[in-house]
Amino acid sequence: MSDTEGTEPASTEVQEAKAKYVGFVFDTATFTAEQDKMLAWAESVGETDPRFTDPSNPDFQAHPTFTASLVSRRVLPEDFPKIGGPRGIDGGKAVVIQQPIRPGDRLKASATIADIYEKTGRSGTMTFIVQRMSFVNQNDEPVSMVDWKMIRNP
């Protein structure tokens, strides 16, 4: 922990980044919900519900966290500043389920920065960058939203 915890410059930097980047789409990507990948993901997370593990199930669909396995080409906007320090930590992903994803669905994802914020704790000042991937299907219906927290600290 440094003596510079919570000082003005870092906060100003974050405020400027928020104003410039939050809410703007910086990348798009398309995916097809392939049955094999859906099954592999369900197996990898230990799922046993046949809706997610048995293609013959009449309600077969992707596991609710399947979209957390899909990533855009860019993690951050091209000119995103190096705020918060050089060390990065994966702060985890949160998934909002909006519609079932079925085999063969064509998904379009839009990547935005949903939030940038700071907090202080035992390890000092940490900067949180939240990347949001919003998925719609071939009918333009929202199916899933994944928020990925990236933590940076000095």
Added chain:
Amino acid sequence: MILDLHTHSVRSDDGRAKVDNYCQWIRKKELPLDGMVLTEHRQWDDTSDYRDLEDRYGLVILKASEVETDYGHVLVFGVNEDLVNSFDFARIDNPLPEVLAAAERCGAFAAPCHPGRRNVGLFAHYERKGVVDAVHTVEVLNGGSIPGEDELSVEKAAEHGYRGFGGSDSHIVSRIGFCATEFDDTVTDIDGLVAALYGGRFRAVSLREPV
């Protein structure tokens, strides 16, 4: 009555506990708590309504905030619209004297939490930047403290003549009630809590199971 004055729910970015699950845990484990105060990080939760849970479980559930200042984290009880407009709850560098003054002006009660935390607590900042005169009360028992931190909080609070309260600082259900505050008076709403805190008829209690 005994209230846990420092808890976080899923409304906090690092909270993993639903308020309903806190209530279930308190009742299942027969904890001697009469209620809890949700002190979400860097925000004022103006929307959540826990009155149904209060009725269902017979617990007092109040809302407050944990804000961040240049002297460490501060719990603010009795948050209202005036106070929300007085400083930016989302910032991590609010000047402590301004937060304390704003709270008093707006009829709220603000007090530093985990002040004995190494490097980042109030007393570590005192050593580097000097004492803040407006501090009157601190959280002397914190459920997230590591050995030595609460002892330092108690020692330094006594040295400065501060009153002390307790809170679990729980982020998951199984940690609620590790520390709490016992009040001589009955508290049923946030105004009553603020009055009880200003009245000073309370003490920090540790409810940790013996190791």
